[in-house]
Amino acid sequence: MKFVKVFFICLVLFLLIWIDLPENLHIGDTTLNPPVVSVKLFGFQFKKDFKTRLGLDLKGGTHLVFQADTSRTKAEDLTDSINSARDIIEKRVNFFGVSEPFVQTLKSGDKHRIVVDLPGVSNVSEAVDRIGKTAQLSFREEATAEAKLATQSPLLASFASYGGLTGRDVKKATVTFDPQTGKPQVALRFSQEGAKLFSTMTKRNVGKRIGIFLDQFLISAPVVQQEIKGGDAVITGNFTVDEAKQLAQDINAGALPLPITLVEQRSIGPTLGAQEVEKSVYAGMVGLLAVALFMVVYYGRFGLIASGALIIYGLISLAVFRAIPVVLTLSGIAGFLLSIGMAVDSNILIFERIKEELREGKDQDVAIRLGFGRAIDAIKDANLTTLIVAFILFNPLNWDFLPQFGLVRGFALTLMIGVATSLFTGVVITRRLINFFYK
Numbered sequence: 001m002k003f004v005k006v007f008f009i010c011l012v013l014f015l016l017i018w019i020d021l022p023e024n025l026h027i028g029d030t031t032l033n034p035p036v037v038s039v040k041l042f043g044f045q046f047k048k049d050f051k052t053r054l055g056l057d058l059k060g061g062t063h064l065v066f067q068a069d070t071s072r073t074k075a076e077d078l079t080d081s082i083n084s085a086r087d088i089i090e091k092r093v094n095f096f097g098v099s100e101p102f103v104q105t106l107k108s109g110d111k112h113r114i115v116v117d118l119p120g121v122s123n124v125s126e127a128v129d130r131i132g133k134t135a136q137l138s139f140r141e142e143a144t145a146e147a148k149l150a151t152q153s154p155l156l157a158s159f160a161s162y163g164g165l166t167g168r169d170v171k172k173a174t175v176t177f178d179p180q181t182g183k184p185q186v187a188l189r190f191s192q193e194g195a196k197l198f199s200t201m202t203k204r205n206v207g208k209r210i211g212i213f214l215d216q217f218l219i220s221a222p223v224v225q226q227e228i229k230g231g232d233a234v235i236t237g238n239f240t241v242d243e244a245k246q247l248a249q250d251i252n253a254g255a256l257p258l259p260i261t262l263v264e265q266r267s268i269g270p271t272l273g274a275q276e277v278e279k280s281v282y283a284g285m286v287g288l289l290a291v292a293l294f295m296v297v298y299y300g301r302f303g304l305i306a307s308g309a310l311i312i313y314g315l316i317s318l319a320v321f322r323a324i325p326v327v328l329t330l331s332g333i334a335g336f337l338l339s340i341g342m343a344v345d346s347n348i349l350i351f352e353r354i355k356e357e358l359r360e361g362k363d364q365d366v367a368i369r370l371g372f373g374r375a376i377d378a379i380k381d382a383n384l385t386t387l388i389v390a391f392i393l394f395n396p397l398n399w400d401f402l403p404q405f406g407l408v409r410g411f412a413l414t415l416m417i418g419v420a421t422s423l424f425t426g427v428v429i430t431r432r433l434i435n436f437f438y439k
Contacts, residue, residue: 016315019050019322035321038102044287049324054120055410056102057327058270061119062127068112073258082112084249089116089131091194091217112259117268118326124265137167140211141201153180154289159211160220165201165404169194173251175244178236184244186220186235188196188251195231203227209384211253219250284337291344299351305433306347313343313425320417321338335390339418342386349375364438372431 018035025032028190034050066089073081086105093101093116102117118127140159170191178185190198201210202224212235214270222235235247292310295303317336354371362370393412395402 012162013312016312019319020315023051031176033144042281048323050319051325052322052418053325054095055327055329055332056117056119056268056270057329057407059120060267061117062124063119063264063266063268064116064124064127066116066131066260066261066368067263068114069259069261070112076111077252079324080249080252083159084252085260086114087212087250090116091215091407092130093118096131096157101290113263124267128262131135133332135158136215137170138199139165139198139393140213141205142208143213154160158207159213159221165194165197169252170251171179171196173248175241175248176234179216183236184239185237186239186244186247186251188233188235190231190233195229197229197230198231198233200235208382220247243260280333284333287337288340291340295344295347300350301437302354302434303398305437306351309347309425310340310432311431312342313340313421314427316425317325317418320421321414324417326417327410329407329410329412331407332414335411335413335415337355339415339422342383342419342425346379346422347430349378350426350430368434368438376427379423379426383419389396 021032021034023033036050037046041044045375067084068085070078070081082105086103090101090103093103098412101119102115104115106115107162113406116127116131143159169191171191171194171347173189174187176185176187177183205224207224209221209223212222220235220237222237232350233323239247287308290309292303295306295310297303299306317339320326321336326332352373354367357367358364390412394409394416396410
C-alpha cells in the first residue's frame with residue numbers, strides 16, 4: 001500500500017514538473033516543452049497548451065490606436081456605439097487567444113479613438129487584421145443534427161447560417177419593460193426588407209431558437225413563440241436592467257456599423273525593463289530561500305517537510321496559472337509571493353499546535369492528530385478573510401465603486417489562486433507528508 005502511495009505521489013510530481021517546464025528547455029541535444037493536450041470529444045476538437053502568459057510590463061507587445069468614423073452615427077447613439085466597439089474589440093482579441101488586453105476609449109475634440117495594448121503580440125499586421133473590421137450582426141436558425149456534427153466550431157454548432165437577415169436590417173434596439181411583469185426586455189425594430197425576412201424566419205422556426213451573433217459571438221438565443229409580422233419584435237428573458245442594456249448595445253453595434261481606422265501602431269517593450277524584472281525575480285527567490293531556511297532551523301524535521309510542501313505548492317500554483325491561463329504581471333507575481341507567506345503561516349500554526357501537545361506529554365501520533373485538528377479552524381478563518389479581500393479587489397462584476405484596473409486585478413487573481421492552493425497544501429499535503437514520514 002505504501003508503494004502505491006509513493007508511485008502516485010511521484011506520478012503527480014512528474015506531471016506538475018512537466019506542465020511547469022520552461023519553454024524550449026535544452027538538455028543536451030533534447031529540447032523539452034510543456035505539454036500540449038489535444039482531444040477530440042463529441043465531434044469537437046479541444047486543444048490546450050500550458051505556456052506562461054506575461055503582461056505588458058514583463059514582455060511588452062503592440063500598441064494600436066483606432067479612430068472611429070462617427071459621421072453616420074446619430075448623436076443619441078454615439079456613446080453606445082463607441083462603448084460597444086470597445087467591448088467588441090476586447091472580445092475579438094480574447095477570442096483569438098490574446099489575454100488581458102488593455103482597451104480604452106479616448107476623446108480629443110470631436111474625434112473618438114480606441115486605444116488597444118496587446119501583451120505578447122509583435123505582429124502588428126496580424127493584430128490589426130484581428131480587430132480592424134466593423135462588427136457584423138447576423139441572425140441564425142437552429143441547426144439540424146447533421147449540421148451540428150458537420151461543424152467544428154462549438155460557438156456555431158447549434159446554429160446554421162441564414163444569409164438574408166443581418167445587422168443592416170435592424171433599425172434600432174431599445175430597452176423596454178414588460179407591462180405585465182415589469183421585467184426589462186429588448187425591443188427590436190426591423191427595416192421593411194428586414195421585417196419580411198424576419199417574418200419568414202420566425203414562421204419557419206416556431207418553438208425553436210434563433211441565434212443572434214455579433215461576429216462569431218452568440219449574444220442571445222430567444223425561442224420563437226409565434227410568427228412575428230410588422231417588423232417589431234421583443235426579446236424576453238430573466239434580464240437585469242444592465243444585461244438588457246448590454247444586449248441592446250451589442251445589437252445596435254451591428255445595426256449601426258461604426259467603421260474604425262488605424263491611425264497609430266507601434267511595438268512596445270516591457271514597461272519595467274528587463275533589469276528591474278530580473279531584480280524582482282531575484283528578490284523573490286532570496287525571500288523563498290530565507291523562509292525555507294527559517295523553517296528548517298526552527299522546526300527541524302517538521303521544517304524540512306514544510307519546505308517540501310512549499311515546493312509542491314509552487315508547482316501546483318504555476319500549473320494552475322498556466323492551465324487557466326493567468327497573464328502574469330509584476331503585481332500578479334507579488335500576489336503569488338504574498339500567498340507563499342500564507343502557506344508558511346498555515347504550517348507554523350500547525351507545528352506550534354503539535355509542539356504544544358507534545359509538551360503536555362502526549363504521544364507523537366496523538367499530538368499530530370490533535371495539532372492539525374485544533375489549527376484547522378484558525379487556518380480556514382485566516383485564508384477565508386484573505387480570499388474575501390482578494391475577491392473584492394478582483395471586482396468580477398465591474399462595480400464602479402471598486403477597483404477596475406488590470407494591475408490590481410492581476411494581483412487579486414494570483415493572490416486568490418495562491419491562497420486557495422496554500423490552504424490545500426497546508427492542510428492536506430503537509431499532513432500526508434507528516435503521516436508518511438512519521439509512521
